[in-house]
Amino acid sequence: MGLVGGEENGNADSVSEIRLVSNDNKYERVDDKSHDSKKFVFVCAIFASLNSVLLGYDVGVMSGAIIFIQEDLKISEVQEEVLVGILSIVSLLGSLAGGKTSDAIGRKWTIAFAAIVFQAGAAIMSIAPSFGILIIGRLFAGVGIGFGVMIAPVYISEISPAVARGSLTSFPEIFVNLGILLGYISNYAFSGLSPHISWRLMLGVGILPSVFMGFALFVIPESPRWLVMQNRIEEARSVLSKTNGSEKEVEERLKDIQLAAGMAVAENYEGKAVWREILKPSPPVRRMLIAGCGIQCFQQITGIDATVYYSPTIFKEAGIEGNTQLLAATVAVGFTKTLFILVAIFLIDKVGRKPLLYVSTIGMTACLFGLCLTLALLGDGQLGIALAILAVCGNVAFFSVGIGPVCWVVSSEIFPLRLRAQASALGAVGSRVSSGVVAMSFLSVSRAITVAGTFFIFSVISAVSVAFVHKCVPETKGKSLEQIEMMFQNEWQGEVEMEDAERLVQR
Template identity: 80%
Template sequence: MSGAIIFIQQDLKITETQQEILVGILSIVSLLGSLAGGKTSDTIGRKWTMALACIVFQSGTAIMALAPSYKILMIGRLLAGIGIGFGIMIAPVYIAEISPSIARGSLTSFPEIFINLGILLGYISNYVFSGLPVHSNWRIMLGVGIAPSVFLGFALFIIPESPRWLVMQNRIEEARTVLLKTYDDTKEVDQRLAEIQITARIANAEKYKEKAVWLEILNPSPAIKRMLITGCGIQCFQQISGIDATVYYSPTIFKDAGIEGNTELLAATVAVGFTKTMFILVAIFLIDKLGRKPLLYISTIGMTISLFCLSFTLTFLGDQRFGIGLAILFVCSNVAFFSVGIGPICWVVSSEIFTLRLRAQASGLGAVGSRVSSGVICMSFLTLSRAITVGGTFFVFSVISALSVVFVHTCVPETKGKSLEQIEMLFQKGSELQVGGEIEMGDAECLVQRQ
């Protein structure tokens, strides 16, 4: 959308306010998909919730590509947002539940990899199709987004259902079959299956007590409260540090730095997309070696410095050749630090920390916080930039990013190498959140007694 919006503005003659709404509304409306995704995935399964996300997203994208007016374009954008809301909520949950502990961090980062790859391909398609007539180029830019979801739709006929969801449905043998595909050792499969059954029995026992999941979230125990603070907090900090403003409005940022001409602006955005995609691969290799927390420190501190330097450059060195180069450098360094840490790890942590009974709904709630934060940032960026300049806006983002460093230190535990059931015990032992103590496999049995 970042490049297409330039030509949509020319073709449909939309105002600056309409532009902000068009860009930001996708994030806001996606919360509907995220909220509905939790209950939907508990009812029809993780796998077929992803199928529903594909169908809704494809419908919205097709409507946008064919839209004759701003109103129809908004309808398509709303549908696409709901589909994205389903997708961003369920994908990390599914991957976390089906992955072995030793590789869960890397595998749960894959949604962020493909988000970044999609952003890069979007930037490239913007540049490639920018030379076409204004009436058709932005439609092609938006329409090509259907292709990846079509591929995912076919893949859903091959991939298995989540073993943890199968256990919740008392389909034990099916769950064991799925676990045998992800673990080589039969003994370990039986051990993992036993752990899952323990937590599933707790969840089912609570269902008989008719204690609603949302009631438990709204009136949480100390352990659940710590999980919610960590999961929702890291989701919000991921967005309020301004990453989506950087992605969606990168042409505006570079224009403020002094770049002129649509082709040059879109070429600069390709560099941003390439950097963002390459550094997500670094996170994949390091997340299960260094751990979540060290990468979060590197990411948040690096983003803070990059955002401050970008603010300084845009304020004092704009319209200079040297300043243009620095602006591109600091935008790229900001997205690089984002991709190496808080970008993928946000989804990893939020999909790991919640109990089996609450995982889908609580992850959906965290995704809502992320989408609302993103929407507020995107729908206010142009207005705020007009009020305090683009450089001033990025100074605000740098202050928020500095606060995220403090949040990581105080609220995010290290979850590397632990099973989902062990991580649950980690939050039961709340004093260990900062130091991340080791938890024995047998400690999962204590969950029964705690209930």
């Protein structure tokens, strides 16, 4: 009886002992269920992240495809900037609509819709006979990506247990990196073909990842939090029983979700009311918006998309010649970016969000400044080329180990349920706009102040991001989504109490 009591009180050691010494099938089933729930959540996170491959693939493949598009369609430098950057700008439409759409039709079917829209865009791009048609394809692809990058972290954070939420919510960033690597490899693989064929194959291959989303829809369930918001309680309980290890945990999580959803319903949070609270936020919500949207913007304005999209331009500036050599160097960047995102996955729920952010932003600042000095002082020699490649690989490595994945984790878990979809959409909009501005201005700014000068600006912005992380981003490791919401509420209340105490002392 004592051991059973220990299990009821959540004593993990007692539970483990019971499972080892007891032959009772009851305890074996509990252990098996816990194992099965972990596998099920893991599979759901993978499938939900497939749309992120599309974004990564587009970023990676366009860095090489643009070389052959220029040669085939004879586009200007301005058209090149527009072609590269328009996807990020247009994706904000998908991200803005994604919050409302996911609240209306559910997280799962928003993921499916994102894949369908991107497929249409990729197909149009691959057969585009002119620059105008190519832009139309980019518009469709951008909207699809906007939906995808907004909804995947939200969905994963809502189905994941708190202990593993950081790692699982990082999956979309893993798949972005995988997509970038696949894009680089595609560039290298098709670079030997004629310009008219090569870039079409490079872009057309991007359709394949979204095809797998059709299979994913037969596996992944709807978000239990969305089901509760729709008053589909039994369906939510069924999903939670698949994603949590014990019935007690299922009921506790369901109670927390119902409480959060009940608050939203009681306060009659219609779509307009949600946006009204976001646009005129209370102090706790303002803190959430600053942290969530701010980290999204810093992720992009530190220049990661410029580094990835224009890595051939950077390496050409360092002295590498020939398209094949340039594209081979970018493959090294892709491998580095993908490798270090795996490091982040293992660490994010162990060491926490903020330590990784500190390492990431400080490391990026050093690498960006190092790249600036290398391009400005070392010219076209072998040492300059080696240091440039090292600085670029270091920059993407530090990005992938911290701000890359942690950005999406933090922005998907800090908002209350009633605001989560819309506020996450707003953060994704900030990310996409920042990405588009960087991508569409990089060549022009580099021509005006040199590539080295441009990366000096990125290094300064990265240094500012270190201070932002210290001041505005909280540690959320190990907390449930509902506990994180209360943390913002309590922290603000604590500040108010401190201010009141100071006034009393002064009086």
